[in-house]
Amino acid sequence: xxxxxxxxxxxxxxxxxxxxxxxxxxxxxxxxxxxxxxxxxxxxxxxxxxxxxxxxxxxxxxxxxxxxxxxxxxxxxxxxxxxxxxxxxxxxxxxxxxxxxxxxxxxxxxxx
Amino acid sequence: xxxxxxxxxxxxxxxxxxxxxxxxxxxxxxxxxxxxxxxxxxxxxxxxxxxxxxxxxxxxxxxxxxxxxxxxxxxxxxxxxxxxxxxxxxxxxxxxxxxxxxxxxxxxxxxxxx
Numbered sequence: 537x538x539x540x541x542x543x544x545x546x547x548x549x550x551x552x553x554x555x556x557x558x559x560x561x562x563x564x565x566x567x568x569x570x571x572x573x574x575x576x577x578x579x580x581x582x583x584x585x586x587x588x589x590x591x592x593x594x595x596x597x598x599x600x601x602x603x604x605x606x607x608x609x610x611x612x613x614x615x616x617x618x619x620x621x622x623x624x625x626x627x628x629x630x631x632x633x634x635x636x637x638x639x640x641x642x643x644x645x646x647x648x
Numbered sequence: 649x650x651x652x653x654x655x656x657x658x659x660x661x662x663x664x665x666x667x668x669x670x671x672x673x674x675x676x677x678x679x680x681x682x683x684x685x686x687x688x689x690x691x692x693x694x695x696x697x698x699x700x701x702x703x704x705x706x707x708x709x710x711x712x713x714x715x716x717x718x719x720x721x722x723x724x725x726x727x728x729x730x731x732x733x734x735x736x737x738x739x740x741x742x743x744x745x746x747x748x749x750x751x752x753x754x755x756x757x758x759x760x761x762x
Contacts, residue, residue, distance in 0.1 A: 540690075566747075567747045567748070569748075576656075576754065576755075577754055577755075578652070578736055578738075578752030578753050578754045578755055579691070579736075579750075579752045580752075581749070581750070584747075586747055626690055626691070628690075628691075630747065630748055635679060635696055635748075636693045636696075637691075637693070637748055637750065639690035639691045639692070640690055641689060641690050642688075642689070642690050
């Protein structure tokens with residue numbers, strides 16, 4: 537199993553540009569999550585999904601959108617990038633009845 | 649308050665024990681976790697403890713939970729230079745297994761010197 541994969545690893549955006557951060561897992565996990573990690577801080581939950589077709593807001597959803605058309609994929613969309621969205625973004629997943637969140641390697645995003 | 653709190657930095661010598669502390673906020677949290685993050689990598693689960701336990705030992709790792717004071721600690725015995733990383737505690741405020749509503753601390757950077 538590849539586990540949780542994320543692309544791209546790094547990206548620089550200009551203010552106002554859009555992009556989609558990709559996340560995929562091959563463990564047939566129902567639950568998927570997007571976090572952001574700002575320098576010197578813990579992770580903050582942006583959005584989560586409890587299954588295909590079902591998503592919900594986390595603690596810091598403003599400026600982001602998600603979709604979950606399949607069990608495997610959970611992309612995160614930034615529509616109008618702002619400098620405040622400069623961060624490292626992590627995707628994670630959990631199986632039903634599981635106690636461990638499996639994390640992807642992260643996407644480092646800089647908005648200039 | 650709402651935050652899960654950790655001290656920011658800990659420095660130890662190789663072979664010593666390290667103790668990383670955490671104060672959480674929600675007394676109804678079911679599970680509490682310790683994650684390790686190495687530079688440029690995602691988080692890796694080290695260990696977790698169920699809220700009705702006081703202690704859990706896993707090889708060099710010992711987790712102590714004081715539910716009355718909402719205090720969690722991680723002890724690493726015989727600390728090695730490879731243990732240098734950032735350590736996050738997290739509480740699960742979700743109600744079910746599987747779906748986890750994790751709230752993370754700010755992380756403790758552990759530096760192990762030879």
